[in-house]
Amino acid sequence: MNWKTFLALLARDAHVARRNFAPLVLQTFLQPMMFVFIFGRVMVSSGYMPAAYKSLLLPGIMAISMVFTGVWAVAMPLIAEFQFTREIEDRLLAPMEISWLAIEKVFFGTLQALVAGLVVIPAAWLLLRPGVELNLRSPLSFACVTLLVALFSACGGLALGCSISQTHIGLMFSMVLTPMIFFGCTYYPWSALAHFPILQKVVLVNPLVYASEGLRGTLVPQFPHLPVPAVLVALTLFDAAFLAAGLRQFRRKAVS
Amino acid sequence: MLAGIRTRDLRKIYTSPPPLASGGGFGFGSGRGKGKKQPKPQIVALDGISLDILPGEIFGLLGPNGAGKSTTLGILTTRVRPTGGQAWIGELDVWREQVAVKRLIGVVAQRPNLDFALTAREILLFHGAYFGVDSHQRAERADVLLDRFKLRDRGDQMVRGFSGGMMQRLSIARAMMHDPQVLFLDEPSAGLDPQTRLLLWEIIREYNHSGKTILLTTHNMEEADALCQRLAIIDHGRNIALGTPGELKASVPGGYLLRLRFGSHSPELLQRLQTLTGAREVRANPDSKNDNSIDVYADRGGPLVSEIANLASSANVELCDVHISEPSLENLFLHHTGRSLRD
Numbered sequence: 001m002n003w004k005t006f007l008a009l010l011a012r013d014a015h016v017a018r019r020n021f022a023p024l025v026l027q028t029f030l031q032p033m034m035f036v037f038i039f040g041r042v043m044v045s046s047g048y049m050p051a052a053y054k055s056l057l058l059p060g061i062m063a064i065s066m067v068f069t070g071v072w073a074v075a076m077p078l079i080a081e082f083q084f085t086r087e088i089e090d091r092l093l094a095p096m097e098i099s100w101l102a103i104e105k106v107f108f109g110t111l112q113a114l115v116a117g118l119v120v121i122p123a124a125w126l127l128l129r130p131g132v133e134l135n136l137r138s139p140l141s142f143a144c145v146t147l148l149v150a151l152f153s154a155c156g157g158l159a160l161g162c163s164i165s166q167t168h169i170g171l172m173f174s175m176v177l178t179p180m181i182f183f184g185c186t187y188y189p190w191s192a193l194a195h196f197p198i199l200q201k202v203v204l205v206n207p208l209v210y211a212s213e214g215l216r217g218t219l220v221p222q223f224p225h226l227p228v229p230a231v232l233v234a235l236t237l238f239d240a241a242f243l244a245a246g247l248r249q250f251r252r253k254a255v256s
Numbered sequence: 257m258l259a260g261i262r263t264r265d266l267r268k269i270y271t272s273p274p275p276l277a278s279g280g281g282f283g284f285g286s287g288r289g290k291g292k293k294q295p296k297p298q299i300v301a302l303d304g305i306s307l308d309i310l311p312g313e314i315f316g317l318l319g320p321n322g323a324g325k326s327t328t329l330g331i332l333t334t335r336v337r338p339t340g341g342q343a344w345i346g347e348l349d350v351w352r353e354q355v356a357v358k359r360l361i362g363v364v365a366q367r368p369n370l371d372f373a374l375t376a377r378e379i380l381l382f383h384g385a386y387f388g389v390d391s392h393q394r395a396e397r398a399d400v401l402l403d404r405f406k407l408r409d410r411g412d413q414m415v416r417g418f419s420g421g422m423m424q425r426l427s428i429a430r431a432m433m434h435d436p437q438v439l440f441l442d443e444p445s446a447g448l449d450p451q452t453r454l455l456l457w458e459i460i461r462e463y464n465h466s467g468k469t470i471l472l473t474t475h476n477m478e479e480a481d482a483l484c485q486r487l488a489i490i491d492h493g494r495n496i497a498l499g500t501p502g503e504l505k506a507s508v509p510g511g512y513l514l515r516l517r518f519g520s521h522s523p524e525l526l527q528r529l530q531t532l533t534g535a536r537e538v539r540a541n542p543d544s545k546n547d548n549s550i551d552v553y554a555d556r557g558g559p560l561v562s563e564i565a566n567l568a569s570s571a572n573v574e575l576c577d578v579h580i581s582e583p584s585l586e587n588l589f590l591h592h593t594g595r596s597l598r599d
Binding site for chain 2: 020093097254
């Protein structure tokens with residue numbers, strides 16, 4: 001492993017992210033913050049939603065922000081750079097085994113997703129207060145869940161970014177990310193699906209369910225949630241599966 | 257360390273469109289899902305290429321589009337997996353020792369692939385950093401290269417707005433940034449204006465004088481002739497001729513080529529043309545749609561035309577068109593393949 005090259009590639013990504021800081025922030029936070037404001041503030045203060053919804057909503061919004069950020073940060077550049085601009089070719093020729101370039105992308109995407117997730121908490125808290133009740137009983141569990149969610153979003157971005165063509169970006173959002181979010185227990189706990197027993201089972205294939213429920217279980221455990229150990233196992237398995245699939249697709253794209 | 261390039265019986269068969277050429281990606285419907293019912297199309301890109309390129313040589317791969325030049329470069333630069341055969345840069349097996357090989361090579365792709373998120377100078381600096389060049393040396397080299405490629409005043413601009421020629425110059429500067437022993441250039445002067453092309457040739461020669469090996473592909477005869485010390489002519493994935501430009505040109509019978517088109521076909525005329533003084537080889541043009549076209553390889557060009565016209569009128573056949581080519585690599589390519597390089 002050539003650390004100098006790895007660090008130089010990270011420095012390049014950090015440099016580009018710094019340059020695009022303002023659009024990146026808007027793209028990451030504008031939508032979740034508007035959602036928080038409408039559902040957590042407007043709907044609650046007008047009496048259409050109970051006050052407790054504020055606290056229930058926060059982990060889901062955090063999961064959405066992290067997944068969007070991670071997928072966007074890894075998948076979008078890969079789609080463009082492999083197909084249209086071929087910008088990635090120079091980095092594929094860097095003196096390092098090519099899979100490490102994919103790992104560097106995942107590493108940087110994970111960092112971005114972590115920042116996105118952790119910034120949502122104070123931002124949403126500011127928008128929603130008073131009335132948000134966070135109960136961080138086990139910081140370690142919270143840290144593990146957050147890290148696994150961030151990693152899942154970046155690995156998912158790698159797998160998606162190396163599997164779909166530029167013409168299918170719209171489909172990626174409408175057929176993959178949007179259903180994932182709506183059936184990902186982001187705006188409601190998994191137990192709320194009890195009236196739809198088949199759907200409740202089917203959504204368990206959606207990794208975002210474990211992300212939302214895990215964050216719910218560690219941030220606002222006063223609400224019903226899936227057991228945290230089960231969430232940790234499921235997220236670890238999803239991370240490993242997406243990373244393996246992503247690396248395989250990456251190698252197939254990089255070498256013809 | 258001086259490094260040459262060797263290949264032995266390189267073969268490449270694509271079972272899907274080569275990504276380097278297609279520009280498309282993996283769609284939802286493509287790939288293994290359909291694999292069982294439809295046999296995968298097989299495209300033979302290389303059919304046993306063996307080359308020995310000496311350290312410190314400027315070597316050219318000449319051939320028409322689709323001949324296999326870019327695939328050869330792709331294999332030598334670790335981007336294409338060979339179906340068969342082996343390739344070495346210096347003593348390193350390209351496929352087995354990829355990381356070590358990547359340290360020795362600099363690559364200029366056929367299409368500019370610059371990092372659009374960076375300025376010209378940053379592109380050079382980051383490229384140097386990928387190869388572990390220390391920061392002081394990086395800054396120094398970037399300045400020298402920006403100067404040499406006449407890009408200094410644009411160094412701090414994003415490359416998105418650069419012209420094609422500027423992007424190409426920057427691509428070459430980037431490939432030289434880590435001072436590679438072997439430089440690969442895929443059609444380096446395609447789309448460049450004559451002035452920039454001359455600058456580029458000068459820089460390539462200069463780089464070669466410092467002991468570096470250079471392998472370039474081209475379908476430009478003038479470039480091959482002016483720049484390359486030796487050439488391989490490639491067609492349909494095979495090496496069809498090898499030598500210095502002079503040797504190759506001398507291998508064409510006579511050197512001159514007269515492409516004749518007559519009003520009608522006459523076997524008798526074909527025989528009589530062979531008796532012309534100076535005619536070395538006379539044959540029906542295999543590339544022509546009808547058999548009224550005849551190629552005459554001869555040691556003279558213009559002086560033969562009046563004799564040919566006389567022969568035609570005595571055979572009662574109308575001479576419709578005459579095209580004379582002076583000794584060139586184009587003639588060589590035509591002689592070997594029956595096709596023009598631009599086809």
